[in-house]
Amino acid sequence: MPEYETHEHDVLVIGAGGAGLRAAIEAAAAGVSVGLVCKSLLGKAHTVMAEGGIAAALANVDDRDSWKVHFSDTMRGGQYVNNWRMAEIHAKEAPDRVRELEAWGALFDRTKDGRILQRNFGGHRYPRLAHVGDRTGLEMIRTLQDHGIHQGIDVHMECTITRLLKDGDRIAGAFGYERERGRFKLFRARAVVLATGGVGRAFKITSNSWEYTGDGHTLAYDAGAELIDMEFVQFHPTGMIWPPSVQGILVTEAVRGEGGVLKNSEGRRFMFDDIPDNYRAQTADSEEEGWRYTQGDKSARRPPELLTRDHVARCINREVKAGRGSPHGGVFLDIAWIKDRVPGGAEHIKKKLPSMYHQFKQLADLDITQEPMEIGPTTHYIMGGVRVDSDSQMSSVPGLFAAGECAAGINGANRLGGNSLSDIIVFGKRAGEYAARFAQAHDLGRSSQTEVDEAARQALEPFDRGPSGEGPYQVQYALQEMMQSLVGIVRNEAELQRALDGLSELRTRAARVGVGGHREYNPGWHAALDLHNLLTVSEAITRCALERKESRGGHFRDDYPDKQSAFGTFNFVVRKGSGDAMEIVRAPIPDMPAELKQIIEEMK
């Protein structure tokens, strides 16, 4: 019987972004022992890349804001298939979580009277995003790490979990490998929190880093938990498109929040051409009104560039397809034009958007204070994820919790910018709290030795097959190419069906993939292990997209271009069916309480 380096924790948190760190802090504060595992070095999670800000109705810049407006904006943005209870909790608790970050040392940008400054963002009625220039995620991670470091949390860096372990129905721990030496690690735990982030690497053009291969989604699914809303993938409208080496890197929505405008090759602000009915009353009639909104005029309405991401991405797609795109296949995003309108001109832009200035200067040799940027949509975020209880974040597997991007519910069909950073601290805290309670009430489960040995055997299969056959990257690239072209921004029945067929061929190829070399820092081996996760989330996205025969939020079908009210009454749930085949079922959305319905009515 092989020996594995074994660790025992009351609560094991998998993922050290905002959600994982916040969960670990809360669990440790409850007095249980906590282990925190992350794929790369602590501090390098996606959260650190977040730019624009954290959405919370602090009402510091516009006193008309409140949790009720935030709740109704989130539901409208999600096209009403959100888990309304999560949207309610999120809107109510986000301000306290932001103030708590401040109390723990986060240095936010300030209003003139010294309060946390808030900026405009797409789909938010009032300026709501607490921010630190365009480096908000860095400040969040720094603060959470500084605070967490004193809580006695055991951190296991550069360790990738490949399987969750169970004792009967309930969770008992996790199994994984460490990158440096390639050795296996066994974690025994009373409760496990998944906080593994997103799935962007399933697509070719993405703002996501190499870590985002849908691991948490797949670990949960393989352990018998349910996924929900997987068809809803967010294509952020503004990613870099040129030069090719930087394609997909995010251009924060804060550029538009600060007054940046979108133009086609004819120089027209095409976003005025198509304003959805449910946003018409809140959208500016003229360019001048839109500008006044970005400068804080409370009587003005927001410019159409700040409509929701799903809509803006589709408008850009339409301009490009109609031949009105920029030279490299996108459109123009212009912030330089504001320099004649604000005191300090170019310096003002650099101060508000320091990362964007450096990003374009260094990567594209372009000065955004002087010239427009070329941008196009990029795969950014997944609204779908592990189905959890709205209050406790526990999945359908006892003792298994999920929070942050790998969990689902709050965003419905489309996430508003800024709502992820608030989601991860609101629900990260709750997951940590309830996981600690679960751990206090349950003994350590025991996973079978056979299950652990099987996890180790499977992880080594790519070495057994050796390097002579197809390599993992060929399969990964083929998958990304296919998902981008067949399951991307605009979908239809025939292409989705082709994608499903393609996925089954890719599974066959993935099962033959072999690698050479040794186990120390072997990226080929890691890429081979990621394939199962990428294929699982891709299949879930494609199957749900086939089932949703309408267009809503991030999911657009050109064979069903309209929203159908019948599809607004349920969510698609993904689970393992008989013979391990993926099964999609419909789960009715519970009726919303009268007081929440009334809030939505009042805010229309």
Ligand SMILES: Cc1cc2nc3c(=O)[nH]c(=O)nc-3n(C[C@H](O)[C@H](O)[C@H](O)COP(=O)(O)OP(=O)(O)OC[C@H]3O[C@@H](n4cnc5c(N)ncnc54)[C@H](O)[C@@H]3O)c2cc1C
């Ligand atoms: C460029 C960019 C800008 C963004 N800007 C904003 C913004 O301004 N506002 C906003 O609200 N949102 C923004 N987002 C989205 C937001 O940053 C993410 O949705 C959010 O940070 C996710 O946090 P998380 O804690 O769920 O996961 P992450 O921060 O993604 O962390 C996931 C963690 O899980 C670990 N992990 C993954 N798989 C495994 C495994 N198998 N084993 C062990 N560990 C694993 C990773 O190593 C990492 O530590 C942005 C995203 C990007 C990419």
